[in-house]
Amino acid sequence: MNFKSKVFSVAAASIFALSLGTSAMASTASVSQEITGNEEDGNTLTATLTNINFDALPYSHSVQYSEGEFTLTVNDLRGTYEGWAVSVSSGTFEYQGEVVGDWDISADNFALIGILDPVYVAGQSIDGGLVSTSNTGTLDQSRNVLNAESGSGAGKYTQDLGVKLTVPADRPVGDYIATVTVSLDAAPGQGGEN
Numbered sequence: 001m002n003f004k005s006k007v008f009s010v011a012a013a014s015i016f017a018l019s020l021g022t023s024a025m026a027s028t029a030s031v032s033q034e035i036t037g038n039e040e041d042g043n044t045l046t047a048t049l050t051n052i053n054f055d056a057l058p059y060s061h062s063v064q065y066s067e068g069e070f071t072l073t074v075n076d077l078r079g080t081y082e083g084w085a086v087s088v089s090s091g092t093f094e095y096q097g098e099v100v101g102d103w104d105i106s107a108d109n110f111a112l113i114g115i116l117d118p119v120y121v122a123g124q125s126i127d128g129g130l131v132s133t134s135n136t137g138t139l140d141q142s143r144n145v146l147n148a149e150s151g152s153g154a155g156k157y158t159q160d161l162g163v164k165l166t167v168p169a170d171r172p173v174g175d176y177i178a179t180v181t182v183s184l185d186a187a188p189g190q191g192g193e194n
Contacts, residue, residue, distance in 0.1 A: 044075075044077055044078065045074075045075070045076045045077070045078055045084055045184060045186050046073075046074070046075050046077075046184070047072065047073070047074045047075075047086045047182045047184040048072070048073050048182065049070045049071070049072055049073075049088070049161075049180060049182050050070055050071045052068040052069070052070060052163070054066035054068055054165060057167060059170075059171075059172075059173055060169060060170075061169050061170055062169050063166060063167065063168060063169050064166075064167045064169075065164055065165065065166055065167065066164070066165045066167065067113070067162065067163065067164045067165075068162075068163055069114075069160050069161065069162050069163070070088075070160070070161045070163060070180070071158055071159070071160055071161075072086065072088070072145065072146065072158065072159045072160075072161055072182070073121075073156070073157070073158050074086055074118075074146065074148075074153075074156070074157050074158075074159075074184075075155075075156040075157075076123070076148070076153050076154050076155060076156075078154070078186075079154060080154070081124075081150070081151050081152065081153070081154050082150060082186065082187065083129075083147070083148045083149050083150040083151070083152060083153055083187065084147070084148050084153055084184060084185060084186055084187065085144060085146075085147045085148075085184075085185040085187065086144070086145055086146045086147070086182065086183070086184055086185075087142040087143055087144045087145065087182075087183040087185075088112065088139065088142070088143055088145055088161065088180060088181065088182055088183070089107075089139050089140070089141060089142040089143065089180070089181050089183070090107045090110045090139035090140065090178050090179070090180045090181070091107055091178050091179045091180075091181070092104045092105065092106055092107050092178060093105035093106075093107070093109070093110065093165070093176035093177065093178040094176065094177055094178070095171075095172070095174055095175075095176055096174050096175040096176065096177055097172050097173060097174020097175065098174065099172035099173075099174070103171060103172055103174075104176070105165070105167060105168065105171070105176050105178075106140065107138070107139055107140035107178065108138045108140040109138075109165060109166040109167070109168070110138065110139045110140075110163065110164075110165050110166075110178065111136065111137060111138045111139060111163065111164050111165075111166075112135070112136045112137060112138075112139055112143050112145070112161060112162070112163055113136055113162045113163060113164045114136065114160075114161065114162030115132055115133060115134060115135065115136065115145050115146075115159070115161055115162075116132070116159060116160040116161070116162075117132050117159070118130055118132055118146060118157040118158065118159040119157060119158045119159065120155065120157060121155070121156040121157055121158060122155055122156040123154055123155025123156055124152060124153065124154040124155040125155070126157065129148060129149040129150075129151055129152025129153065130146070130147070130148050130149075130152055130153055130157065131146070131147045131148075131149065132145070132146055132159065133145055133146070133147065139163070139180070142183060145159065145161060146159055
């Protein structure tokens with residue numbers, strides 16, 4: 001056997017011996033992902049209403065009516081699935097004209113006359129746990145309109161709310177302005193009437 005053949009034979013035997021003596025090693029790794037509240041959007045639960053500007057009414061010796069529709073938007077970015085409840089109420093329509101006297105229109109002349117089903121926008125679906133109420137009536141008191149039970153409501157939803165203003169006869173010309181308040185309870189809604 002020449003020198004090259006001996007070196008090759010020894011090298012091949014060494015590689016073979018190493019391959020027989022080596023065992024495979026397995027290991028495991030852990031992977032985690034944390035989901036936090038949406039800091040960019042404030043990790044919040046919000047409810048807002050669109051403004052309504054009723055069409056102008058002419059001066060009249062008779063009672064008149066104006067009807068319109070708010071759009072309520074609820075957006076739950078907390079990621080907690082804790083539920084919530086939304087209510088609306090109104091203050092007095094304060095007279096902004098030039099005629100001296102008490103011409104305000106009481107909030108009991110402003111009524112919630114229709115509560116439509118909520119509409120899905122984003123996030124958790126509406127199915128199961130999102131409850132629209134039938135709590136119509138005057139808005140001089142708080143009216144519960146939409147609830148999310150515990151385990152639901154982790155999304156963005158809209159809901160149309162029909163309203164009607166009864167304008168007493170002989171109201172002087174000018175604007176009448178009211179503030180409508182949206183109350184949001186960050187606890188599971190119970191589907192109650194108020």
